Amino acid sequence: MPIYELKINHNLCTGCNICVVSCPINFDQLKKEGQLTKDNAVILVKNGTARAIYKEERKINCDGCGVCIEACPQKVIKMEISKID
Secondary structure, three states: OEEEEEEEOOOOOOOOOHHHHHOHHHHHHHHHHOOOOOOOOOEEEEOOEEEEOOOOOOOOOOOOOOHHHHHOOOOOEEEEEEEEO
């Protein structure tokens, strides 16, 4: 199974939050949990820039759909496949 890693250019990210709200996984977690935290979100804005969150022990991580990449108005998000099991 591929592991998708989001790379965000923090120098150009404006922290607009569009990537966070456009992510389908974040949306599902928000509906399920009622809030997004570093424990259930795939991407969050912290200190004015978007941060990708990956935790190996979690069942839910980025699935590589690319919605956040397309939604980003600054086009500062890229995706890499870091490992294939």
